[in-house]
Amino acid sequence: MNKKLRINWDDLRLFLEIARAGTLTAAAERLGLSQPTAGRRLRALERDIGAALFQRSAGGFRLTDEGEAMFAHVERMEEDSIALERKLLGGARGLEGVLRLSASDWFATRILATPLAGFATANPRMTIELLTDSRLLDLGRREADLVFRFVPLGGADIVQRRFVRIAYGAYAAASYIDRCGDPAASADGAGHRLITLDAALDQAADLAWLRGRWPRARLSFRSNNREAQGAACVHGGGIAVLPRVIGDGLPLVHLSGEAPPGRDVWIGYHQDLRRLQRLRTLVDHLTATVPREI
Incomplete structure (x- = not known):
């Protein structure tokens, strides 16, 4: 008699x-396993x-x-397992459970x-997970339920719309202006220095504007973190374009x-979740509490 092969789905996820x-x-870190446990399970899978x-x-x-x-x-x-999970989740009712935002x-x-703290207080049976990540997390794979991005999201199965318009300004420290002169009085930025986004975000509209406004200025500091750019600017590192809220x-x-030009922030989620009550309620709450322009 042939022995029937039984494979644990968790071992296939590890694979x-x-x-x-x-x-x-x-792989072990992503799944919350110790390396010895992951190695032991992989060897058992290969043996089976x-x-x-x-x-x-x-x-x-x-x-x-x-x-x-x-x-x-x-x-x-x-893919089939995740699609089934989305379908089941999309039919769920009630304001309880977890929502993962990015x-x-x-x-x-x-x-x-x-506003998320206010929502959590008003809905004590819900848990909000807010992931601060510049990666475009995969909505189809449920890496996140709801994402906020500065570019429109791709995919015909994504429900999305503009959420808020962010205003930007050009800034410099008083110490920098005393040392290098007023950047606003410079036609081309000669003798000035710039604080910018990192190379991975070279296509950002505000970065293109900054380089176009002061083309002869030299680069002094780059970061994908706006708070770090602001700190560098405060300490006289150069001219920075920052969200005005910062x-x-x-x-x-x-x-x-x-x-500098403003930028739109887009909100998006997978279409399978469009009837999920807790997601709809959260989106309505954020739409009502966050101004359309900031």
Whole structure:
């Protein structure tokens, strides 16, 4: 009699994470496992299947031919499982459970934290998880239920709309102006220095404006963190474009006559969740409490 193979789905999830991360350590961390436990479960999975799924090397784990074949099937299983989870969640009723939100660090702190705290207080059976991450988390894979992004979200299965318009200003410290002169009086920025976003965000409209306004200025500091840019500006590091909700609260000179373009923030969620009551209620709360322009 042939023995029926029984594979635990959690072991298949571990297999997927190792294949994606390339290391056992990273996969274990993502799943909240210890490395010895992850290694033991992988060896048991390979023993049950009767094939090595990975080639081990100093550079990490690479799929074998058997692993490649298995990966395609298991990934489809994962997609079906997540789709079923979304469907079931989308039909849920009541204001209880967990909602996972994703936004950039400063937007989460300056714009979302206060109204979310009010929502959590009014709905004690709900838990809000706010992830401050610049990555475009996958709504289809439920890495997040609701995201806030400075670019429109892709995908026909995403429900999205403009949420708020953010105003920006150009700033410099008084100490910087004393040392280098008033940037507003400079035609091309010669002799000046700039504080900007990092290279990964080179296409941001405010960064393009900053470089266009002072093309001969030299780069002094880069960061993907707006609060860090503000701190560098306060300490005389150069000219920075900051959201006014940040810049106006710092001991900085708001450069008169300099008007960087505003930016729209988009809110989005997967269409399978459009009837989820707790999600709709949260979106309505944020829409009612956050001004359309900031």
